[in-house]
Amino acid sequence: MDTINRADLAEAIESGTVVVVDALPARPYENRHLPGARNLTIEELADADRVLPDKDARIVTYSTDAACTRGPELAEALTAAGYTGVSNYAEGIAGWADAGMPLESGAASAASGDEAAVQGAVRRWAEMERAQDADGLEELLTESFTGIGPVGFVLDGPQWAGRHRDGGLVNHELDIADVDVVTEGDVAIAHVVETQRATARGHESNGSFRVGLVLVRRDTGWKIARIQFSGPMIQPGQAPPQPR
Numbered sequence: 082m083d084t085i086n087r088a089d090l091a092e093a094i095e096s097g098t099v100v101v102v103d104a105l106p107a108r109p110y111e112n113r114h115l116p117g118a119r120n121l122t123i124e125e126l127a128d129a130d131r132v133l134p135d136k137d138a139r140i141v142t143y144s145t146d147a148a149c150t151r152g153p154e155l156a157e158a159l160t161a162a163g164y165t166g167v168s169n170y171a172e173g174i175a176g177w178a179d180a181g182m183p184l185e186s187g188a189a190s191a192a193s194g195d196e197a198a199v200q201g202a203v204r205r206w207a208e209m210e211r212a213q214d215a216d217g218l219e220e221l222l223t224e225s226f227t228g229i230g231p232v233g234f235v236l237d238g239p240q241w242a243g244r245h246r247d248g249g250l251v252n253h254e255l256d257i258a259d260v261d262v263v264t265e266g267d268v269a270i271a272h273v274v275e276t277q278r279a280t281a282r283g284h285e286s287n288g289s290f291r292v293g294l295v296l297v298r299r300d301t302g303w304k305i306a307r308i309q310f311s312g313p314m315i316q317p318g319q320a321p322p323q324p325r
Contacts, residue, residue: 083168097260135201143170203304213245231310267298288313
């Protein structure tokens with residue numbers, strides 16, 4: 082079973098790239114839990130599809146401390162159930178609290194499952210952009226998709242995916258951070274910061290960009306209907322780069 086340390090977990094929570102699962106019963110969960118944590122016990126494993134709809138998401142379980150078996154047992158059970166990216170934070174909430182890390186309290190949000198699924202769709206989008214998976218991208222976009230690039234070009238779905246087919250865009254490195262999701266019924270809005278090192282039409286296209294995504298729920302899951310990039314992020318007072 083994979084494990085994660087406190088520093089790496091804190092970074093993943095801050096960047097929104099992990100789904101944290103508290104494996105303790107409802108009462109201690111409501112008293113305190115890690116930021117954004119979902120609540121699922123080993124006894125409630127049948128509810129995993131509802132609480133954790135994205136089986137490819139990066140998931141971290143935890144419980145009380147290193148002596149408590151609830152966290153690792155849940156991690157092993159989720160892995161056996163087909164979840165592909167599960168690890169356990171062995172220090173648990175006791176170690177987290179003793180280190181002075183932030184905590185939250187209250188009951189689990191009813192929207193947490195949708196938010197996790199949307200985050201999963203956003204992560205898949207970033208992974209497909211990084212891998213230049215044109216076919217996968219096209220399946221993730223709606224039939225009415227529109228994408229607006231950092232210098233204002235507007236593309237439909239086949240054109241957006243086609244950037245990876247004609248060699249016009251080559252992503253050497255691509256990462257996302259600061260993932261923020263809001264859901265309202267069958268529509269979701271996500272904001273991320275994308276940092277890339279790329280070549281576009283023979284020119285360097287490096288930097289960080291704020292990206293807004295609109296997603297809609299379909300029978301097959303969340304699909305992306307709109308993407309819009311900001312221009313390159315710069316420091317206050319810094320002159321913007323000239324578009325190429």
